[in-house]
Amino acid sequence: MSTPPTIHDLDGIAAIYPHEPEHFSIVRAQVQQRAQLVNTWSIKPGEKVLEIGCGQGDCTVVLATAVGDEGSVTAVDPASLDYGSPYTLGQAQVHLRASSVGHRINFVQADPIGFLQSSSEHYTTAVLAQCSWYFAAPHVFSDILAALLDRVDRICISEYALTSTDYRAMPHILATFAQASLECRKTTSTANVRSMLSPEQLRAAALAVGLAVKAETVMQPPEGMLDGSWEAGYVASKSFExxxxxxxxxxxxxAVCIAARDSVRAARDVLKAKGDRVHTMDxxxxxxxxxG
Incomplete structure (x- = not known):
């Protein structure tokens, strides 16, 4: 097995993650953004990290790189192992387990609250990286934080800011509101935006369960990160209608949903006319x- 990459070797980390050769740049941008998070949170070698909402593991692989051989990452997600594209959770997790950092990772398919209630393990850090919008209802975020309160030394959270210092991300912001206006009418969903919460709402939920803010910032994602383009593309598509x-x-x-769709299309057309594309929000x- 090859030598594990260091946290500064973004190409090496990206190479571990499952991808087709022609999609390496896409994976590399995702890894770069996750590395920005890990560095901002100062995840250290030897840490025992609990990751909530790990999905296919793009943040997991960066966390596993950061904690080193003396550390570990327990990555929990309730989704079915056949969920996800272009690789399912199951396919991605099998691939990452077989990688040079796989021995540092324990993937768990479970409801996060149920998982925490079934174990007494203590962790140095809990990570929720851009996963809160996947929760079935806003209270799930609060319930998870309450369950984590006495089980971790600190909780690190990231989520889309619903603002952007780059005008090219406006279609992404509009697209999230368009999706949210649709998703709140569904009883169940597998969409990317199920319970949209602003940073202010996330912060208030954390304070309400007895947490205190230790650090807070807003970062710009890498140029190559395509989340904004993907979300705007879905809203502009026939499938959304x-x-x-x-x-x-x-x-x-x-009428609100369709008007929101039209707004995304119009904002995207403005960028296209300038020879540009949709970017990802802050x-x-x-x-x-x-x-205390």
């Missing part, structure tokens, strides 16, 4: 610890 017609019956609510990054 079909979902609106399927799930939204009220005439006024449907990301809010914070560290919390138990108050």
């Amino acid at each position: 079909e979902d609106v017609n399927k799930y939204v019956s009220d005439e006024r609510e449907k 990301i809010w990054v914070a560290t919390f610890a138990k108050a």
Whole structure:
């Protein structure tokens, strides 16, 4: 097995993550953003990290690189192992387990609260990296924080900021509101935006369960990060309109969803006319610890 990369070797970390050769630049940008988070949070060698909402493991592999052979990452996600594209959670996790940092990772398919209730393990750091919008309802975020309160030394959170210092990310911001206006009409969902919470709401939820802010910042994502383009592309697609017609019956609510779709298309067209493309919005990054 090859030697594990260092946290500064972004190409080496990206090479570990499952990808087709022609998609390396996409993976590399994702890894770069996760490395920005890990460096901002000062994840150290030897740490025992609990990652909530690990998905296919793009942040997991960076965390595993940062903690070294003396550390560990327990990566928890409730999603089915056949969920996800272009690689499912199961495929990605098998690939990462077989990598040079795989021995540092323990993937767990479980509800985070149920997992915490079934174990007494203590962790140095809990990480929730851009996962809160996947939760079925806003209270799930608060419930997870409450369950973590006495189980970790600190909690590190990142989420999209709903603002951007780069005008090219405006279609991404508009697209998230368009998706949220649709998703709140569904009883169940597998979409990327299920419970949209602003940084202010996330911070307030943390304070309400007894946490205190230790550090907070907003960062710009790497140029090559395509999340904004993907989200805007979905909202501008025929599939979004079909979902609106399927799930939204009220005439006024449907009009809001379609108007939001049109706004995304128009903002994207402005960029296209300038020879540019959609970028990803800013990301809010914070560290919390138990108050007192």
